[in-house]
Amino acid sequence: MKKIIEIKDFTKSFGSQTAVDNLSFDVYEGDIFAFLGSNGSGKTTTIRCLLDIYTPDSGTLHLFGRPYEFSMSKDIGYLPEERGIYTRSRVIDLFVYFGNLRGISTKDALDNAHQYLERVGLIEHKDKQVSQLSSGMQQKVQVGLALQHHPRLLLLDEPFKGLDPLNRQLFIEMFKELKEQGVTIVYSTHVIDEAQRLTDRLVIINDGKRKAYGTTEEVRKTHGSEHIHLEFTGKFPKRSELYTSVSTTKTAEIIPNKGVDPEEILQELLASDLRIISFRIDLPSLNEVFIALSKDE
Amino acid sequence: MNRMLVVAKFEYLKTVKRKAFWFATLFMPVMIVVIMAVSAFSSVEGSKRLEQVSESIDHITVIDEAGLISESLFSDPVFKGDSFEQARQQVQSGETDAVVFFPEDTLTSGSYQVVTKDVGLFQTFGYQGFAEALIQQSAYERIDDPTAIAMITQPLSSQVTVFGENGQTQPFGVERFIVPGVSLLFFFLSVFISGQYMLQSVAEEKENRMIENLLSMVSSRSLIFGKLLGLTGAAFTQLIVWAVLGGGAVIFGIANESIDVAIDFSQAPLETIPVNIIFTLLGFLFFASVMTGVGGIGTSYKDSQSLSSVFVILSVLPFYFITILLSDPNGVIAQVVSYFPFTSAMIFILRNSITTLSPLEVGFGLLINLVYVALAGLLALKLFNLGSLMYNRRPKMREIMHVLLKRG
Incomplete structure (x- = not known):
């Protein structure tokens, strides 16, 4: 597979504080790639260095096989975490300005803008000042500025931050559609549940250091054992010699003790007064892996 | 199109489409003429006092x-x-x-x-x-x-x-005041009003969280120079409007005999105008650079405005002793403020228009102002790079000094 992003031995410090420490990972063409980490873990710094907004201290950061240069912005859509918009400009003027900055002609920028605005239901508002739009509409404009030029790579820093549920769903649908079109999507987040559903591959960082990296399944396998997900009626039995568990009145997530076969646990449960509705063996959720890796620190 | 020119075009159009721009363009000169008229009246009163001075x-x-x-x-x-x-x-x-x-x-x-x-x-x-x-x-x-x-x-x-x-x-008479008066009026309006546009442009961009997005497509250098270029264009638009309005008013007044002043333009120091224009441009670039740096480190437009007031006060300081400057344009005070970065361009315009400066002195004045512009531009770029992505807080003085003293 073709590498779209290649980061190798990358380090960045601010004064005496190391923000990112010797980080390495690759993103392949067509991937939806999640960049996971808690607040202040170094995600934004990495993206800023990748786009040459910050200068790295050491290491290699390549996009499309070479260091970033502004001419690449034609192929990249970037949505920063701290995003905003010129409130006193007309919607259509912003699309043309961003298009022109990416090296796209005014005519093409206008065509792209009309397509996008039509799609998200904002075409009637194209000549309005941004300040006249609702916050939900402004969010669509912000996202549109990153997507309007049909980029090959989308770099999204906390894309779900501040989105209302409707725009969030719209965004997820767009992710899936863009992936089908072959667009590579890299996004940072600390909303882990969403990442488990969406991503092909991921990296988890904590305090600027890589903690896990690979496909979602690989990371879940590598950093956790099999869990049993149970739905039941009756009284859930505690059997500490066989497992530990997190249970509610109707569900339980059972973590088998080392060397205990899940089948043995099933038999034990069937022998109890419990009425089992469903029994499923699965890997730990990405959320659990993420929390466990963060706790390791 | 070159990215810097794209920024310049956007900034120019954004500025000239604003109502505030046209308000400033059309009404500020009227206000200033009123202020100057009041000031001139005070000067007439002052001339009576000078009857006693002439006794000495x-x-x-x-x-x-x-x-x-x-x-x-x-x-x-x-x-x-x-x-x-x-x-x-x-x-x-x-x-x-x-x-x-x-x-x-x-x-x-x-x-x-x-x-x-x-x-x-x-x-x-x-x-x-x-x-x-x-x-x-x-x-x-x-x-x-x-x-x-x-x-x-x-x-x-x-x-x-x-x-x-x-x-x-x-020359002495109306002719003698036309060039310094008009030059200073243009200088004041273009430098301070347009300088404020620069502050507004940078500070609002930071406040609106636009800068990071822009910096992924254009270098900070091109972004700032593009803004400078666009806002210089806006300043020239203002100058042209003022020149047309002012010239039109004079022609209309003379045609209607409501202006009954015989102006002998051959007596006016018109030859100083090109140099005054260059000083105005340098003064604008210097002030706009300072405003860029201030806009970069302020947390919001309001915060940047309050920070900028220090530099505005420094720049208008000569107005507090304008009488001394006019009476003795080659005196010690005039010489000192001629080389103070925040007042240099304005004082050179004044002195160049009302007294005879040697070509060497004018040349040195231009050179020193060029150096001030280069230094201000460099420092502004550093401050912009330091503060533009620092949201919700100003850089600490230690951080500012570290960046300013850092080479390259």
């Missing part, structure tokens, strides 16, 4: 062919003279301070002459006040004489000749 001079010759001045008023330092030409030459050679000449037809023509060394605007006005005081005082001393009433009621105008240090004549 060493030698003033009065030639009274019209026989208007009482003999009792001739006492040291006021001396009676016979030949206007001879007295004129004495002033030119620096032997005497001034000569006031009342020709035979003074009362019918309503005109007299003053010849003086270049002693600054207010002192020269003082000679005119002194001459008119002589006539009034003489009229009071012979109140029973029928000509006395004409002496008091006849409006008099003076033709003033000013000799420079080397004995060459210098």
